[in-house]
Amino acid sequence: MGQSGHSAVACPDSGASAHMTSNEGILVNIYISTQPLTVAVANGTNLPIMTVGNLTFPAMPGPLHLKFVFHVPHLKYNLISIQKLCADNNCFVIFDKSSIYVKDKISGEVLLQASSKGGVYPISLSHSQPIALISHVARGPVWHRRLGHCGRRILDKLKKSGPILSTSTFSHDCVSVD
Template sequence: MTPILTTLQNLKELDEPLHITIPTGDIIMVKQKGNVEFGNIKLMDVLYIPQFSCNLISIHKLTRDLNCMVTFFVDNCMIQDKVTKKTIRLGDQCDRVYVLKVASQGSSLATQFQNASTLWHARMGHPSHQVLSKLSNHLNFHFNANKLEGCDVCHRSKQCMLLLFLVIIKQIKHLN
């Protein structure tokens, strides 16, 4: 639900008006709906309620439409993709209400896989190209090593191993 008409795209009249009880206890009539897109979140059939003072998101509708899960903590909340477990959006608790953070322009908190090879690489626990090629033959899925995009997780894990190796070498030198 939103009170901001300019955020709605594809604004349409409802087939029949809805009567909604708002937090003040007043019953209002809703006549219009539209779609809202903010960052990587696209919500369909958002109700236009000019009497509201803020935007409200139905968790049920959000999780159903985006195929995501929402985890609430004492001070914050997190929206995650169900399949990839990637964070879509974060929110902070403020006055007993969870407020979603606005992603800065040009950045996205969610990662979308561009091809099936990259997706399989992530789902299988980031195995090497050779292992994925062998698995693809046995498990009947298509894997193309040439289409595998740079994997941030693999890159970082190799950096940690190198750092650990350098620390061990340094300790051995001190023992000698």
């Protein structure tokens, strides 16, 4: 995964007591502490916390929020505290051998899924462009014309095969062969 200073990837960490990033550029609502703060890392050294901010990253159906994210410039990897992620977003986390799942605590709906790589579960914090797979549901009369003036029976059969068609407004005086 390399250095995270220029990366928008974070590793979920069940042992982390706070969210941490080396990339201040991904934070919003940044403030500087009036007292010097440090964080102890796994090798026993204390790294300075320069600022604290918030972070929002994409998930479905809506974004996940990380509050009080520490900006630690010399941190090797961005870290997401599992406990704080769950507390801030009313969710729970499930790990298996190949994926991590973040699920809504009430509905059980999957909010985020990420695959494991190299023994960790990297989560993208960057915003991707959404892609529209269906931009508009055409009404019955449009499909009637597209399909050579077919009858309602054919349109009803087509409607059952997927969400590409609405026949609710299908009423016209066209004579068709069924």
